[in-house]
Amino acid sequence: MNLNILHEKKVDGGELLTISGELDAYTAPKLKETILPLVDVERASVTLDLKDTDYMDSTGIGVIIAAYKQSCKRNGTLVVQNLTPRVSRLFDITGLSEIITIDDIKKEETT
Amino acid sequence: MNIAPNRVEIHNEWDIVRARQSGRERAKELGFGHVDQARIATAISELARNIYLYAKHGEIIISVIDGEKRGISIIAEDNGPGIRDLRKAMEDGYTTSGGLGAGLPGVKRLMDDFDIVSEEGQGTKITAKKYLR
Amino acid sequence: MIDHKELYQHYRKLLIEHMERKSEKTLYNGQLFSRQMMENGVSPEDVLSLHIDVIKEFYPHMDEKFQSAFDFLLEAMIGYGLAYREHQNLRYKQRQLESEIDIAADVQQSLLVGEVPHYDFLDIGVISRPAKRMSGDYYHFVKDEQNCLSVAIADVIGKGIPAALCMSMIKYAMDSEPEQRTKPGAVLENLNRVVEQNVDPSMFITMFYGLYNESQHRLYFASAGHEPGFYYSSNKDEFQELIAKGRVLGLDRSTKYREYEKNIDVGDMVILFSDGVTECRTEKGFIERDEIVRLIRQRMHLSSQEIVDGVYKELERLQDFQLRDDFTLIILKREV
Numbered sequence: 001m002n003l004n005i006l007h008e009k010k011v012d013g014g015e016l017l018t019i020s021g022e023l024d025a026y027t028a029p030k031l032k033e034t035i036l037p038l039v040d041v042e043r044a045s046v047t048l049d050l051k052d053t054d055y056m057d058s059t060g061i062g063v064i065i066a067a068y069k070q071s072c073k074r075n076g077t078l079v080v081q082n083l084t085p086r087v088s089r090l091f092d093i094t095g096l097s098e099i100i101t102i103d104d105i106k107k108e109e110t111t
Numbered sequence: 112m113n114i115a116p117n118r119v120e121i122h123n124e125w126d127i128v129r130a131r132q133s134g135r136e137r138a139k140e141l142g143f144g145h146v147d148q149a150r151i152a153t154a155i156s157e158l159a160r161n162i163y164l165y166a167k168h169g170e171i172i173i174s175v176i177d178g179e180k181r182g183i184s185i186i187a188e189d190n191g192p193g194i195r196d197l198r199k200a201m202e203d204g205y206t207t208s209g210g211l212g213a214g215l216p217g218v219k220r221l222m223d224d225f226d227i228v229s230e231e232g233q234g235t236k237i238t239a240k241k242y243l244r
Numbered sequence: 245m246i247d248h249k250e251l252y253q254h255y256r257k258l259l260i261e262h263m264e265r266k267s268e269k270t271l272y273n274g275q276l277f278s279r280q281m282m283e284n285g286v287s288p289e290d291v292l293s294l295h296i297d298v299i300k301e302f303y304p305h306m307d308e309k310f311q312s313a314f315d316f317l318l319e320a321m322i323g324y325g326l327a328y329r330e331h332q333n334l335r336y337k338q339r340q341l342e343s344e345i346d347i348a349a350d351v352q353q354s355l356l357v358g359e360v361p362h363y364d365f366l367d368i369g370v371i372s373r374p375a376k377r378m379s380g381d382y383y384h385f386v387k388d389e390q391n392c393l394s395v396a397i398a399d400v401i402g403k404g405i406p407a408a409l410c411m412s413m414i415k416y417a418m419d420s421e422p423e424q425r426t427k428p429g430a431v432l433e434n435l436n437r438v439v440e441q442n443v444d445p446s447m448f449i450t451m452f453y454g455l456y457n458e459s460q461h462r463l464y465f466a467s468a469g470h471e472p473g474f475y476y477s478s479n480k481d482e483f484q485e486l487i488a489k490g491r492v493l494g495l496d497r498s499t500k501y502r503e504y505e506k507n508i509d510v511g512d513m514v515i516l517f518s519d520g521v522t523e524c525r526t527e528k529g530f531i532e533r534d535e536i537v538r539l540i541r542q543r544m545h546l547s548s549q550e551i552v553d554g555v556y557k558e559l560e561r562l563q564d565f566q567l568r569d570d571f572t573l574i575i576l577k578r579e580v
Contacts, residue, residue, distance in 0.1 A: 032446065057519075057523060057569075058399070058401045058448075058450075058519060059401060061401070061448070061492075062401045062446040062447060062448055063446055065445065065446060065448055065492075065494075065495060066444075066445040066446035069445045070445065093450075093469055093470075093471060093472065094448075094450065094469035094491065094492045094495075095468075095469050095489065095490055095491030095492060095495065095499075096469075096491075096492075096495070098491065099491070099495070099496060144293070145293060145296065145315070145318060146289055146290060146292075146293040146318065149289065149315075149318050149319050149322050150289075150322060152319070153319075153322045153323070153326075203330045203333050203334050203337070204330070204334055213323070213326060216330065217326045217330070220326060220329055220330075221322075221326070
């Protein structure tokens with residue numbers, strides 16, 4: 001079980017984290033260490049791309065919640081994009097999809 | 112027997128070897144057996160290595176204890192970053208250099224007496240002693 | 245500690261026996277000796293040193309290079325000796341920690357395990373098993389004066405000790421607000437504020453809270469991001485998702501929780517569980533919700549307790565007896 005995090009700067013200056021693999025109790029700390037410093041900057045814009053995240057459990061959701069809360073505190077924006085159906089369901093059940101901006105680039109491309 | 116303390120400055124890995132050698136010779140002169148000589152050399156090695164890795168420069172002072180009990184004393188002193196959490200550094204299984212059983216608890220086990228004083232930002236002084244049985 | 249001289253004599257005797265007679269028996273003696281050494285905390289370098297001393301006694305004019313080779317080996321063994329002693333100490337510490345955890349787990353059990361109330365009209369079955377020693381799952385049943393039953397199931401993110409500590413907090417928060425028990429939405433709103441104030445930002449809790457009204461045979465419920473349960477309609481003979489929307493506890497302090505209701509007819513079932521049930525993982529992948537329905541359906545002729553026990557056993561077996569997450573499954577079946 002592995003988690004890879006690719007960190008890029010977007011053209012507009014925002015931070016883009018692309019995550020691939022499994023986000024669970026063992027790998028979530030790795031994402032936490034990467035994302036928390038990024039959102040802990042005034043008005044930071046951070047995008048989390050989950051198109052290659054095959055699996056996420058509640059620990060993964062916990063990290064995203066922590067990042068969201070910190071981002072709100074620092075007046076930043078946190079966008080999550082390209083959720084797989086399984087992850088998307090998790091966002092719906094937990095109510096996260098109501099408060100975190102979710103972009104679905106894949107859908108836009110195909111339509 | 113020459114009982115003046117022997118000082119070895121630690122700047123690079125070769126100095127670690129010199130410190131070990133000096134300690135082993137002194138231990139041999141004092142009459143420590145083979146295993147204890149090896150233990151003393153290993154302890155010096157660990158201490159010198161810590162200086163080399165974390166403080167960059169420092170000194171190992173090897174001297175003879177000539178009191179009621181005879182033995183060898185090793186002092187490792189540096190002006191490096193110091194150790195923030197001594198309790199943690201003395202805990203088994205906690206090591207930043209990845210060695211099994213090594214580190215400061217290892218040195219403490221190899222020797223009979225162990226004392227450490229460290230101030231963050233100022234440096235560390237470790238005194239370790241082993242007595243002849 | 246064994247006396248060094250005694251040790252030397254013993255080792256010398258065994259080694260000579262072996263050198264002169266060389267048999268499986270003399271080797272076996274060597275194995276027994278090593279066990280005895282370990283029991284007495286003798287390090288590998290000490291054993292090697294005994295060996296060198298005995299050899300030297302027999303070959304006083306040992307080749308110098310041969311002698312140096314022994315010295316080299318001795319040096320190499322010092323590190324093993326340290327690792328060995330560290331291991332001994334860590335084992336001791338581990339035993340200490342384990343007994344501490346055992347006590348904590350007992351304390352938690354006494355908090356967690358509430359009595360399951362008994363009703364003529366309702367058959368209740370519960371099973372709750374931690375993945376490790378302590379559980380982050382929580383459930384409770386309370387029977388009130390009007391013969392209403394309140395049922396709660398909660399799942400603290402993560403597992404083990406941190407989740408268990410958090411769970412204890414929930415338990416006390418629940419106990420301290422008896423007057424609101426009749427309003428599931430209000431219960432969750434209060435708990436949400438408690439959790440939001442007291443818990444680490446990456447910690448959250450999901451909860452389903454329901455109130456079964458006996459005179460109406462209606463279930464009022466609300467959910468804070470909890471894995472949806474099932475409702476079984478005996479009339480239609482079908483399982484439906486027990487859908488209730490609501491944010492997880494601890495996400496946003498001003499969250500309001502919508503209250504839902506469902507009529508429960510004779511033979512109907514309400515099935516509640518933690519995500520440890522749906523996150524069951526087997527070699528073939530995740531257990532789908534349909535699979536859970538299938539397992540329940542196979543056992544519908546049994547009592548609620550027999551159903552939950554049976555489903556647990558089946559899922560435990562499918563996962564090779566290794567639970568990845570805390571597991572809680574509750575079934576309420578209306579009898580009359």
